[in-house]
Amino acid sequence: MKQIVLIVILAAVAAAVPLFVGESPYFMGIMISVLMMAALSSAWNLLGGYAGQYSFGHAAYFGAGAYTTMILISLFNLNPILCIVAGMVVACIIALITGSIVFRLRGHYFALASIAVAEIVRLSVLNFEFTGGAQGILLSDVSLWGLDLNSKNPFYYGMLLVLVITLAITAQLRKSKTGFYLQAIREDQDAAASLGINLAFYKNKALLISAVLTSVLGSLYGVYIRFIDTSAVLDLKLSIEIILTAIIGGVGTLWGPVVGALLLVPLAEMLRSNYLGDVLVNAGLVSETSAFGLFLKENLAHAHVLVYGIITVLCILYLPKGILGLFRRVK
Amino acid sequence: MLLFLQALLSGTLTGGVYALAGIGMSLVFGVMNISNFAHGDLMMLGMYFAYFAFTLLHIDPYVSLVLIMPTAFLFGFLMEKVFISRVIHHPHQNQILLTVGLGLIMSNTALLVFTSDPKILTTTYSSSAFNLPGGIYLSVPLVISFLITCGITAILSLFLLKTRTGMALRATSQNREAAQLMGINVAKMSGIAFGIGTALAATAGALIAPTYYIHPLAGHSFLLKAFTICVLGGLGSVAGAGVGGLIIGVVEAMSSTYISSDWKDVVVFVLFLAVLLLRPQGLFGKKGEQ
Numbered sequence: 001m002k003q004i005v006l007i008v009i010l011a012a013v014a015a016a017v018p019l020f021v022g023e024s025p026y027f028m029g030i031m032i033s034v035l036m037m038a039a040l041s042s043a044w045n046l047l048g049g050y051a052g053q054y055s056f057g058h059a060a061y062f063g064a065g066a067y068t069t070m071i072l073i074s075l076f077n078l079n080p081i082l083c084i085v086a087g088m089v090v091a092c093i094i095a096l097i098t099g100s101i102v103f104r105l106r107g108h109y110f111a112l113a114s115i116a117v118a119e120i121v122r123l124s125v126l127n128f129e130f131t132g133g134a135q136g137i138l139l140s141d142v143s144l145w146g147l148d149l150n151s152k153n154p155f156y157y158g159m160l161l162v163l164v165i166t167l168a169i170t171a172q173l174r175k176s177k178t179g180f181y182l183q184a185i186r187e188d189q190d191a192a193a194s195l196g197i198n199l200a201f202y203k204n205k206a207l208l209i210s211a212v213l214t215s216v217l218g219s220l221y222g223v224y225i226r227f228i229d230t231s232a233v234l235d236l237k238l239s240i241e242i243i244l245t246a247i248i249g250g251v252g253t254l255w256g257p258v259v260g261a262l263l264l265v266p267l268a269e270m271l272r273s274n275y276l277g278d279v280l281v282n283a284g285l286v287s288e289t290s291a292f293g294l295f296l297k298e299n300l301a302h303a304h305v306l307v308y309g310i311i312t313v314l315c316i317l318y319l320p321k322g323i324l325g326l327f328r329r330v331k
Numbered sequence: 332m333l334l335f336l337q338a339l340l341s342g343t344l345t346g347g348v349y350a351l352a353g354i355g356m357s358l359v360f361g362v363m364n365i366s367n368f369a370h371g372d373l374m375m376l377g378m379y380f381a382y383f384a385f386t387l388l389h390i391d392p393y394v395s396l397v398l399i400m401p402t403a404f405l406f407g408f409l410m411e412k413v414f415i416s417r418v419i420h421h422p423h424q425n426q427i428l429l430t431v432g433l434g435l436i437m438s439n440t441a442l443l444v445f446t447s448d449p450k451i452l453t454t455t456y457s458s459s460a461f462n463l464p465g466g467i468y469l470s471v472p473l474v475i476s477f478l479i480t481c482g483i484t485a486i487l488s489l490f491l492l493k494t495r496t497g498m499a500l501r502a503t504s505q506n507r508e509a510a511q512l513m514g515i516n517v518a519k520m521s522g523i524a525f526g527i528g529t530a531l532a533a534t535a536g537a538l539i540a541p542t543y544y545i546h547p548l549a550g551h552s553f554l555l556k557a558f559t560i561c562v563l564g565g566l567g568s569v570a571g572a573g574v575g576g577l578i579i580g581v582v583e584a585m586s587s588t589y590i591s592s593d594w595k596d597v598v599v600f601v602l603f604l605a606v607l608l609l610r611p612q613g614l615f616g617k618k619g620e621q
């Protein structure tokens with residue numbers, strides 16, 4: 001109950017943010033990314049954190065939502081809400097296929113198979129005609145209930161809503177029978193099975209909830225950006241970003257993914273917009289015209305994945321329970 | 332029929348090189364029980380090593396193996412000592428993430444240093460081919476690569492079967508605790524296994540360098556192939572990985588010929604899922620560990 005109250009309070013604070021920022025599309029853009037990554041990572045955390053099943057292919061569900069929605073809107077001009085529901089159905093089908101194949105196995109196999117499924121989805125989308133292939137899908141116009149979809153606000157609240165729902169589900173799950181079953185599976189699969197827990201059923205349940213939430217975020221992302229291609233919504237890189245966010249914040253904690261997203265997304269944005277390079281130049285550490293300065297200017301924007309790699313390695317070696325895990329240990 | 336034979340032969344040749352990468356990964360998995368997600372990126376480093384040895388030092392890519400193998404062994408040995416050994420008793424998710432992180436560091440450093448322009452290693456014999464009677468032709472670099480692969484595999488088998496270190500590696504792979512009780516230095520074995528795994532990955536990379544685009548992110552697709560090979564042969568089984576590699580090479584060539592080259596990777600991954608569904612212990616693995 002305490003957690004639910006906290007979620008509601010923080011959601012109310014987050015809901016008020018656009019009123020104060022007003023018309024800063026740049027800031028709102030970053031905030032939408034933070035909310036989206038927090039929600040994606042929380043949805044992943046349901047399966048990875050609580051059931052201990054590390055999916056390395058969550059991009060497949062994100063892409064399923066994004067592609068289903070974009071295709072249906074661009075071909076039939078359906079109501080976006082219906083498209084989101086269709087995306088959820090497609091994600092469910094992919095999740096059920098994946099789950100039925102791999103949840104009979106343990107350990108390394110689920111991680112490997114989840115990548116294989118995601119790659120099959122990615123390559124299929126790339127090779128089919130109706131998905132736009134390598135060119136992706138561009139949406140010129142979209143409307144819903146007279147909302148101004150050119151402004152960022154509807155998407156900010158949309159992402160926030162999904163995040164709140166995901167956190168609420170997580171908070172409820174932790175105290176429910178299913179939640180305890182999942183944690184038992186995570187801690188010791190054999191012991192859980194010997195106590196009569198149906199392993200495949202509960203793992204599939206967690207995967208389905210996680211996949212459906214992820215697909216809704218994919219749908220929102222597609223309509224928000226109005227352009228998708230496989231490298232944006234189906235790449236392994238996205239799956240890994242989702243995991244890293246949870247790891248850095250704290251796997252298997254309610255707020256870990258949110259903390260991870262608040263740290264990582266602005267960091268990535270700083271690197272992408274070359275803020276770090278500018279700081280080094282302005283501080284007089286590097287001359288802008290020197291070879292090294294030019295190199296930084298040219299390449300540092302591409303370095304955010306490198307920084308992610310370094311953070312992952314340091315995190316696993318020194319902070320395997322994430323930032324929130326650190327606090328818990330102190331307590 | 333001609334088409335079939337052509338696909339079978341060139342698939343086998345490419346498969347030989349895949350097998351080398353798969354064997355490296357399987358050895359690491361067997362001895363350390365770690366899925367090495369940086370394996371593809373180690374292959375990529377081998378490709379670049381061969382490329383620069385050729386363009387800067389004018390060393391033939393096949394001759395440069397003499398340099399690549401010991402360097403890669405040392406690199407892998409140190410990588411194991413500095414990073415991997417510290418998570419050997421951690422849950423396997425952490426091990427996977429650590430190797431993912433190391434892979435990201437390698438591929439993105441390569442992206443910064445070598446830029447994203449693909450490089451092509453063109454030797455004098457790159458596009459030449461042996462013409463066999465009946466109209467079948469075999470690419471010269473692939474034939475050389477295949478022969479070298481066979482040689483390395485034979486030497487590795489002898490090493491594993493006949494030497495004391497080889498026996499200690501196999502013992503560690505069978506049962507780590509028991510091996511330790513018998514006085515085997517299992518920490519050292521992990522380092523050696525990871526070193527050999529890295530050397531094999533880099534060698535496979537160097538061997539395919541003359542026939543592929545060399546790109547910082549090339550490791551990604553090889554990683555998934557290496558996994559498919561390992562699972563097909565049974566995770567941890569070195570002989571299985573050898574056969575798995577040949578099968579994947581042939582499957583790939585067949586699907587390029589009879590379906591389309593766009594779909595060949597999809598066919599490989601579907602095969603991977605089918606193996607998990609029907610025979611998760613792999614073709615040569617023992618039942619029980621899944």
